[in-house]
Amino acid sequence: MLELRDVRHEYDGRVVLHLERFAVPPGAAIAVVGPNGSGKSTLLRLLALLERPTQGRVLLDEAVVTSRGAARRRVTLVEQRPILFRATVRENLEFGLQVRGIRRTEVNRRIQDVAARFGITPLLGRRRHELSDGEVQRVAVARALAVEPDVLLLDEPASSADRAAALTLYRALSEERVRRPMAVCLASHQLEDAYRWADDVRALADGRLSPVTPENLFRVELMPAESGDLKHACVGTVEIAAMTDRTGPAILAVPPTDIFVSREPLASSARNTFQGRVTGLARRGPGAVHVTADVGVELIAVVTEEAVRDLALAPGSPVVFSFKASAVRVF
């Protein structure tokens, strides 16, 4: 088990991460979600032992990590915009195996194996400038998996990939976990992917684990309304009204259970009403469905199976999301 305990990390005196405990149990599939700047990448770099926390401890199998070099052989990170060494794809895949002193025949076997699984066999002789961003991402993940780590950390693994490539990547990761025991912790801003893939979704906001569910979490600038007490914040192309005393930078959370879903705008007290289209439906728990819609920004609402049937909700169908200004949580 990889674990951060009582960790506080600062850059130039500014606290960017403050966690009492963050554990990655063996074999876990964890997704960390949160807005840009919430501390996801810093968290992964600390877990990857690439940086020492300003305060606190990193534990591996219940023991405080003293030799980062040895621990790094068991934990591997693929960064958000990974970089390949100035060499061929094959040489990149060989790198981690060579530093472990693995024999040539075993190196070749692992490279053939991982290249086949990620569909990069035709790329083995190419150099980094001959690859697309998506191919670089796949090679970087394959390179990390070639060393067969106990913990694989992925920072926005689908950021350079199109939808189909992202799904292929997630499928390959799932297959990899079936093939051998490995914990995976990924940071993503794609909630849909996080929920589809991970067993455990955790939200990070302003460097802290958020007490609310990670859906509909936004970093915003709250502005007073021209009239009335409500504050407004621009999120994507929509403006969300919130009942709060605060102004300026803040994190907004809209609990998915507080969103009314309808086919037509409702005459109601809800100050936030947005029209859009359903982009995804995911079954969660008994009778609960997560409805993802693009209403100018991606929002998720939780409804019942019955409501989905009654409203005939399906990907692409028109939908209206409504919620009260008082339902918006401000942090």
Next chain:
Amino acid sequence: MDFLAEGFRRALALLFSGDAEVYGIALLTLKIGVISTVLACGLGIPLGFVLATRGFWGRRAALTVVNTALAFPTVVLGLLLYGLLSRRGPLGAVGWLYTWQAIALGDVLLALPIAAALAAAAVQGVDPRIRRTAETLGAGRWRTAWSVAREARFALAAVITTAFGHVVAEIGSAMTVGGNIRGQTRTLTTAVALYTSQGDFGLALALGLILLLLALLVNVALQALQGRGHA
């Protein structure tokens, strides 16, 4: 203009005649240049690495010292070295004054800060993700440094070329601690200065052309090496 043309004619004649003195001077210059470049880069490039990648107390001051040393006047360097190597100096017992070793020592001291400062800049120019990637794939300190050096190899080749260029073109220190002794410590630059002052323009020009040729050859060799590496 006539004397210039005559100078060139004389230079070419000397170059192709296989004049023993001319080639002796050229070979000594090459020997000193290669030895001092190897030593200066062998010490300076790792020093540049440390300055660029390690956080330690006094790092900023060390970088300032190295950058200031880039502009150290070679005549002053020669003068200080002369004081150290002269019979009454602290290193007088070594007996290096007016030997090629003294010139090489001066050249090493001249090229060392150049190699360190340029190597530090070259390493700082490498994408920081390279170091992190090597580390996260399990590489130790040396293997990580090697990965970073591979990324910076074109810039590091330029460091070597620059150091060599400075070393073979240096005259102040070579004249002071070498003494410009015929057949022993006469290098291309000191010889060019001497023959020009004696009015033997053709010979000076021939030696100048050889100096240019040496610099050209080293550049071509390094470019050929760089050409083997791809992006």
